[in-house]
Amino acid sequence: MKLRVLYFARLREHFGVAEETLDFAGATAADLVALLQARGGVWAEELAAGRAFRVAVNQDIVTLDAALPDHAEVAIFPPVTGG
C-alpha cells in the first residue's frame, strides 16, 4: 500500500524531511516505525523504544498497534506543547 508520512517539529528538523510517500508492506503503525528505525542514524535514535513520540493516522492520534489503511496520512511527531 501507499502511505503519506508527515513529520513535525523536532522530528521534522532532525530527519530533514517534512513529508514523504512510502510503499509499505506492513500492517500497523508499529510496522511503519520499525521500517523507519531500520534507516539507522537519527531515525533509529529518535524512534527508539522509550523515546516519546506520537503517531496520528488520518489526523487522529493512535496507539502503535493501530492498523494503517491504504493511502493513509500518517504523522509522527513529539509530544505536543501548544497553548
Added chain:
Amino acid sequence: MKLRVLYFARLREHFGVAEETLDFAGATAADLVALLQARGGVWAEELAAGRAFRVAVNQDIVTLDAALPDHAEVAIFPPVTGG
C-alpha cells in the same frame, strides 16, 4: 453607648429606614437585635429567630455574640446576592 445602625436591601425597605443613631445599653449584637425585635411589627418579623440576616460591625460580618464597641457602625442586612 451610641451606635450608628444601617439597614440594607429588603430590610431597609421593610423597616422604612436606611440609618438611625441609637442609645444602647446592651453589650452584644444579640442584645441589639433583641432591642430591635422588641419594636414589634416588621422588626419582630424580620429579625425573628430562624430568619436569615447578617450583622456587620464596623464593616466586618460578625456572629451575634460579638461585642459592640461605643460609636460602632452596625449594619443589618439579608444574605448577600451580588455577582
Added chain:
Amino acid sequence: MKILVQTEAFDLGAEVDAMSRGRTDIGAIASFVGLARDLNEGSGVQAMTLEHYPGMTEKALAALVDEACSRWTLLDVTVIHRVGRLLPGDPIVLVVVASQHRGEAFAACEFIMDYLKTQAPFWKKEETAEGERWVEARSSDDAAAARWVKS
C-alpha cells in the same frame, strides 16, 4: 491590584490589556464576566437594581483579593462590580487574574467569584411582570464558596 465599584459599564479587553501591557512575565490571564439574565427562578426579568454597602463593599472585596493572593502566586488582580439599574444582557461583574501559570489564574479567579457571591455586600432586586422582588441567596453559592474552606 484594582478594585472598583461603579455604575458605568467596564471594558474587559481594556482591563486585560492594561494588566498585560509592557509585561513579559505573565503566562496566564483568566477572566470572568457575570451578566444580567432575562430569566431567574423561572420568571422573566425586565431589569434589576444592584444595591451595596459603600465602604464595606470595597473592604470586603480587598479582603477576598488579599486572601486569593495569599493562596496563590498572582501577578495582578482586577475586580469591578457594577451597582445601580441594569438590563438583561448588561455585564455586572468582572474578575481578571494574571499569573505565571494557568492553574493558579483559573483557581484564583473562580475563588474570587465564589467568595464575592457570599461575602461581598451586594443585593439584587429584580423587576418582573409580577412586580419587584429581592433575589434570595442561593444555597448553591454557599456550596461553591465552601469548596475553598481549608480543612
Added chain:
Amino acid sequence: MKILVQTEAFDLGAEVDAMSRGRTDIGAIASFVGLARDLNEGSGVQAMTLEHYPGMTEKALAALVDEACSRWTLLDVTVIHRVGRLLPGDPIVLVVVASQHRGEAFAACEFIMDYLKTQAPFWKKEETAEGERWVEARSSDDAAAARWVKS
C-alpha cells in the same frame, strides 16, 4: 462555536462582545488568554515559533470543544490559537466559554485549555541566548489533563 488557527493577534474584548451581543440568556463568560513569557525552564526566551499540523489542529480543537459541550451545558465557545513567530508578552491562545452559570463556564474553559495543551498538535520552539530549543512536554500538563478523565 468558533475555532481559528491564525498568525494574527486576537482581540479578547471583541470576541467576548461578539459572543454576548444581543443575547440575554448568558449569565457567565469565562475566558483565558495564554501569553508568551520571557522566561521558561530558567533561561531567557527572546522569541518563540509555534508550529502546528494544519488539518489535524482544527479537527483536534473541534473534538475537544465537542467534548466540553457534551460534559457541560454551554451557550457558546470560541478558541483561537496563534502560530508563527511570537515575542514575549504576545498572546498565544484564547478560550472563551459562555454559559448560564459560572461553574460550568469555568470548568469548561479550564478543561479546554488542559486538553488543548496535551491533545492539539502545536509545538513551540524557543530562541534563547544559547540558541534554539524545542519546548519539551510537561508532566504537569499531563497531570492537569488527567484530572478530567471520567472514572
